[in-house]
Amino acid sequence: xxxxxxxGNLGWELLSSEELHSTPYFRLRSDRLRLPDxxxxxxxxxxxxxxxxxxxxxTPDNEAVLVRQYRPPLRSEELGPPAGLVEAGxxxxxxARRELREETGHGxxxxxxxxxxASSPSLKDNWAYLYLARGVEPxxxxxxxxxxxxxxxxxxxxxxEAMISRGEIVSSSGVAxxxxxxxxxxxxxxxx
Amino acid sequence: xxxxxxxGNLGWELLSSEELHSTPYFRLRSDRLRLPDxxxxxxxxxxxxxxxxxxxxxTPDNEAVLVRQYRPPLRSEELGPPAGLVEAGxxxxxxARRELREETGHGxxxxxxxxxxASSPSLKDNWAYLYLARGVEPxxxxxxxxxxxxxxxxxxxxxxEAMISRGEIVSSSGVAxxxxxxxxxxxxxxxx
Numbered sequence: 340x341x342x343x344x345x346x347g348n349l350g351w352e353l354l355s356s357e358e359l360h361s362t363p364y365f366r367l368r369s370d371r372l373r374l375p376d377x378x379x380x381x382x383x384x385x386x387x388x389x390x391x392x393x394x395x396x397x398t399p400d401n402e403a404v405l406v407r408q409y410r411p412p413l414r415s416e417e418l419g420p421p422a423g424l425v426e427a428g429x430x431x432x433x434x435a436r437r438e439l440r441e442e443t444g445h446g447x448x449x450x451x452x453x454x455x456x457a458s459s460p461s462l463k464d465n466w467a468y469l470y471l472a473r474g475v476e477p478x479x480x481x482x483x484x485x486x487x488x489x490x491x492x493x494x495x496x497x498x499x500e501a502m503i504s505r506g507e508i509v510s511s512s513g514v515a516x517x518x519x520x521x522x523x524x525x526x527x528x529x530x531x
Numbered sequence: 532x533x534x535x536x537x538x539g540n541l542g543w544e545l546l547s548s549e550e551l552h553s554t555p556y557f558r559l560r561s562d563r564l565r566l567p568d569x570x571x572x573x574x575x576x577x578x579x580x581x582x583x584x585x586x587x588x589x590t591p592d593n594e595a596v597l598v599r600q601y602r603p604p605l606r607s608e609e610l611g612p613p614a615g616l617v618e619a620g621x622x623x624x625x626x627a628r629r630e631l632r633e634e635t636g637h638g639x640x641x642x643x644x645x646x647x648x649a650s651s652p653s654l655k656d657n658w659a660y661l662y663l664a665r666g667v668e669p670x671x672x673x674x675x676x677x678x679x680x681x682x683x684x685x686x687x688x689x690x691x692e693a694m695i696s697r698g699e700i701v702s703s704s705g706v707a708x709x710x711x712x713x714x715x716x717x718x719x720x721x722x723x
Contacts, residue, residue, distance in 0.1 A: 349601045349608055360551060360559065364576060365654070367552065367559065372603060380678045384556060385604045386578070388654070409541045411564060412577045412656040413649055416541055454696060456703040458651055460602040460609050462557070462580070467703060486572045500714055504646060511648040511659060512703040518710035522692055 350375030364388070388465040391458070392435035393422040393512055395520030396445055396472045402493040403517075404443050404475060405508075409488065418492065418502075419513035422467070431455075431468035439472065441482045443491045448475035453519045456512055467512040471520040496524070542567030556580070580657040583650070584627035585614040585704055587712035588637055588664045594685040595709075596635050596667060597700075601680065610684065610694075611705035614659070623647075623660035631664065633674045635683045640667035645711045648704055659704040663712040688716070 352373040360367040369382040396404040403420070410417045423438030425431050432450060440446050453469035483489050494502060499517050502508050508517065544565040552559040557580040563573040588596040595612070602609045615630030617623050624642060632638050645661035675681050686694060691709050694700050700709065 348606065351601050351603065353603075362574070362576060370603060374678065374680060376680075378678065382554070383603050384554060409543050410649075410652040411543065411545075411562060411575050412654060413652050414540070414656075417649070417652050419652075454698055455701070456706050457602075457605055457609070457701045458703055459655070460605050460611075460702050462604060463651070464604040464606075486566065486570065488566060488568075503711065506646055509647070509649045510652050511650055511707050514648050514707040515703050515710065518707065518714070519695065522710070 354379070354381075359384075384462065386459075386463045388458075388463055389427070390425040390431065390465050391422055391467045391512070392425055392431050392438060392470065393420050393467050393516040394435050394439050394470045394472055395420055395453075395516050396439055396443070396448070396475045397496055397520075397524075398445075398476065398493065399474050401496045403496050403499055404439075404445050405492045405494060406442050407490040407492055413509075417509060419508055419510045420516050422510075422513065425468065432470060435468065435470045435472075439475065440478065441484070442487070442489055444477055444479050444481045445475040446478035448472045451523070453516065453523060456515050458512060467516075469512075469516040469519060471523050473524075496521070546571070546573075551576075576654065578651075578655045580650075580655055581619070582617040582623065582657050583614055583659045583704070584617055584623050584630060584662065585612050585659050585708040586627050586631050586662045586664055587612050587645075587708050588631055588635070588640070588667045589688055589712075589716075590637075590668065590685065591666050593688045595688050595691055596631075596637050597684045597686055598634050599682040599684055605701075609701060611700055611702045612708050614702075614705065617660065624662060627660065627662045627664075631667065632670065633676070634679070634681055636669055636671050636673045637667040638670040640664045643715070645708065645715060648707050650704060659708075661704075661708040661711060663715050665716075688713070 354371040357369045366387040371381040407418045421439050421442040425434040450472045455466045455468045546563040549561045561574040599610045613634040617626040642664045647658045647660045
């Protein structure tokens with residue numbers, strides 16, 4: 340892999356790149372970078388990871404559909420919006436609809452994008468595409484992945500901000516999805 | 532490392548753990564996990580990384596103090612709230628005040644915590660501690676880290692939500708900090 344200086348680089352030049360570890364879930368590489376002032380940063384670690392889709396899904400009764408699951412890195416359970424990986428080349432909204440269906444058994448409703456956030460810009464290259472889905476309803480059984488053990492819960496939309504403040508919803512991208520979705524529902528400047 | 536079943540585990544048992552890569556910035560390990568129903572997940576990758584502090588810093592003129600920098604993983608520049616790593620055993624607010632000072636030359640003001648978010652609960656173990664600092668002022672020169680090349684910018688607080696919606700501020704934890712800080716400034720349910 341090589342990369343010359345281009346406008347997108349802002350003068351940072353990728354001199355070389357070495358793969359350290361590759362798995363089905365991510366690829367870890369070590370870059371050698373030349374800064375615009377000539378300084379050389381080596382190593383700069385980058386974790387390449389698939390993009391994700393996250394959904395603030397709201398029922399006609401103004402209940403948010405959430406999932407609770409154990410998170411080994413945190414050694415605790417986590418409650419948050421349904422989310423999942425976007426497959427290579429897949430439309431993120433299609434992935435979002437599939438993950439909502441598989442994780443919660445919900446579908447339908449009116450969908451709108453809330454933008455995308457970068458998960459960890461200093462280390463990871465992946466993006467989370469955020470959606471607001473209003474009026475979703477149960478459409479069938481859940482169909483989780485092999486090692487997913489999910490419990491579906493609902494919470495009143497008006498309670499979500501307080502739940503975040505109390506530390507009951509903690510994922511940074513999930514919090515971003517909820518707060519941007521609430522702003523959109525208020526009809527604030529989030530409107531396109 | 533070993534870990535028996537405990538309430539915090541929700542019945543997930545850590546059978547073994549192997550270090551794959553260790554750097555000053557993170558440690559990558561591969562876990563073998565037994566789920567409550569007996570299924571075994573191997574490998575489950577966990578990236579151990581220091582916690583961070585992120586600050587929505589607002590001047591007496593209601594301008595947010597932001598930093599713009601090149602992000603190699605995204606191959607683009609990123610505008611967002613000042614942020615930095617919390618050293619082992621350090622009080623996160625102390626780290627936040629230091630990073631605000633070093634990255635932007637600002638200090639003082641009235642500080643309050645906005646809670647903590649988990650950066651990537653499916654892969655990483657780290658937390659970002661979020662702060663709102665109202666009334667910050669220039670107190671001296673910036674003092675960035677060796678390879679930091681930061682440009683300090685300000686933006687009216689009332690514009691932040693629209694900037695996020697336009698994709699001008701993209702970090703998931705930074706977006707969470709701003710949205711929770713704006714909610715706190717509105718005096719919403721974020722009040723403790």
